[in-house]
Amino acid sequence: MKDLTGTRGVNPLRQLSLEQLRQRTSMKWTTYQDDVLPLWVAEMDVPVAEPVARAIHSAVERGDTGYPAGTAYGEAFADFAARRWDWDDLAVERTAIVPDVMLGIVEMLKLVSGHGDPVVVNCPVYPPFYQFIRNDGRPVVEAPLTEEGRIDLTTLEVAFQKATGRGGRPVYLLCSPHNPTGTVHTATELTDVAELARRYAVRVVADEIHAPIVAAGTSFVPYLSVPGAENSLSVMSASKAWNLAGLKAALAIAGPEAADDLARLPEEVSHGPSHLGVIAHTAALREGGAWLDSLLAGLDENRHLLGDLLSTHLPAVRCRPGQATYLAWLDCRKLALGDDPAAVFLERGRIALNSGMAFGPGGAGFVRMNLATSPEILAEGVRRMASVL
Numbered sequence: 001m002k003d004l005t006g007t008r009g010v011n012p013l014r015q016l017s018l019e020q021l022r023q024r025t026s027m028k029w030t031t032y033q034d035d036v037l038p039l040w041v042a043e044m045d046v047p048v049a050e051p052v053a054r055a056i057h058s059a060v061e062r063g064d065t066g067y068p069a070g071t072a073y074g075e076a077f078a079d080f081a082a083r084r085w086d087w088d089d090l091a092v093e094r095t096a097i098v099p100d101v102m103l104g105i106v107e108m109l110k111l112v113s114g115h116g117d118p119v120v121v122n123c124p125v126y127p128p129f130y131q132f133i134r135n136d137g138r139p140v141v142e143a144p145l146t147e148e149g150r151i152d153l154t155t156l157e158v159a160f161q162k163a164t165g166r167g168g169r170p171v172y173l174l175c176s177p178h179n180p181t182g183t184v185h186t187a188t189e190l191t192d193v194a195e196l197a198r199r200y201a202v203r204v205v206a207d208e209i210h211a212p213i214v215a216a217g218t219s220f221v222p223y224l225s226v227p228g229a230e231n232s233l234s235v236m237s238a239s240k241a242w243n244l245a246g247l248k249a250a251l252a253i254a255g256p257e258a259a260d261d262l263a264r265l266p267e268e269v270s271h272g273p274s275h276l277g278v279i280a281h282t283a284a285l286r287e288g289g290a291w292l293d294s295l296l297a298g299l300d301e302n303r304h305l306l307g308d309l310l311s312t313h314l315p316a317v318r319c320r321p322g323q324a325t326y327l328a329w330l331d332c333r334k335l336a337l338g339d340d341p342a343a344v345f346l347e348r349g350r351i352a353l354n355s356g357m358a359f360g361p362g363g364a365g366f367v368r369m370n371l372a373t374s375p376e377i378l379a380e381g382v383r384r385m386a387s388v389l
């Protein structure tokens with residue numbers, strides 16, 4: 001169902017110049033020297049959506065800068081999920097606000113497994129999955145995606161066997177949609193995953209942060225909506241789709257059979273999100289539908305543009321157009337730049353991309369590129385990559 005909270009307007013990816021972006025003090029714009037074009041970390045080169053800016057300004061005017069409280073974020077997400085994904089079962093009483101997605105995931109792992117229990121992931125995957133799981137004292141068990149970036153059920157079963165063989169209560173941390181490949185898992189795939197997880201008594205925690213960012217013609221399927229997933233947990237957030245990582249907040253959601261688990265979440269965890277973050281995310285979900293539609297149209301254009309630019313300037317680079325996220329996973333193995341082409345692109349081309357190596361097995365020879373920028377900057381990025389050859 002289409003979200004009709006407004007009509008599509010100007011493409012937010014075309015609103016800021018490189019000079020304006022270089023004024024920013026966030027990670028994307030300050031990690032590298034000024035002659036480096038940053039197309040790496042998942043921040044978008046967009047202004048704050050108007051309804052979000054209004055909500056933050058009005059909170060500041062009220063002096064409403066205390067601690068977060070209430071269920072406004074959960075209610076806004078439930079309405080958004082019903083409008084965007086036809087999912088009517090996001091029950092507000094089975095939600096909790098958490099500081100951000102990664103800290104929320106760590107809390108979910110603690111709820112359904114013991115300290116030191118293994119966590120299964122589909123590599124190549126968002127590098128903090130490794131960092132946060134290991135920092136929490138847990139081993140990672142890898143179930144590599146197929147060459148096409150899809151979950152392979154046999155590989156996943158082998159990983160479940162390995163994880164359960166270690167004893168304890170293993171968890172499967174599903175990334176849906178998948179970062180970095182942009183894969184959108186289908187209802188059938190997710191149902192098969194849920195059936196397998198039940199069979200091995202593996203609990204599933206889904207990271208669904210990229211859910212609102214899907215390409216035209218693609219439908220996101222919430223994991224908790226598939227049969228068999230009733231005992232699972234999901235963590236969602238408005239932070240990626242509206243570029244609100246600096247306004248910390250996220251939402252943990254339990255399926256009906258996981259309600260008791262979520263009820264054990266220590267109360268102090270819900271003190272962690274920023275109250276301004278909750279206000280901003282809630283406004284985005286309630287009033288930011290038109291802005292999101294404009295963004296999605298801009299990202300569709302950029303995905304096509306990237307395909308054209310690569311075939312013209314870097315035909316040896318393989319890129320399967322992502323169905324979701326604003327990240328492109330580029331196979332640079334034919335360029336003969338070694339396992340870490342991002343290092344060569346940075347040194348010789350003065351462009352910052354994410355090194356595929358950090359994403360685990362399957363990442364060597366790949367780079368991840370951030371497409372959430374203007375077409376001009378994207379074209380300049382590909383030009384810089386091509387210049388190293």
Ligand SMILES: Cc1ncc(COP(=O)(O)O)c(C=O)c1O
Nearest residue numbers: 042100101102126179207209239
């Ligand atoms: C899959 C995935 N999970 C989590 C995060 C980080 O979310 P947060 O900043 O809310 O922890 C990102 C950021 O890009 C991501 O891609």
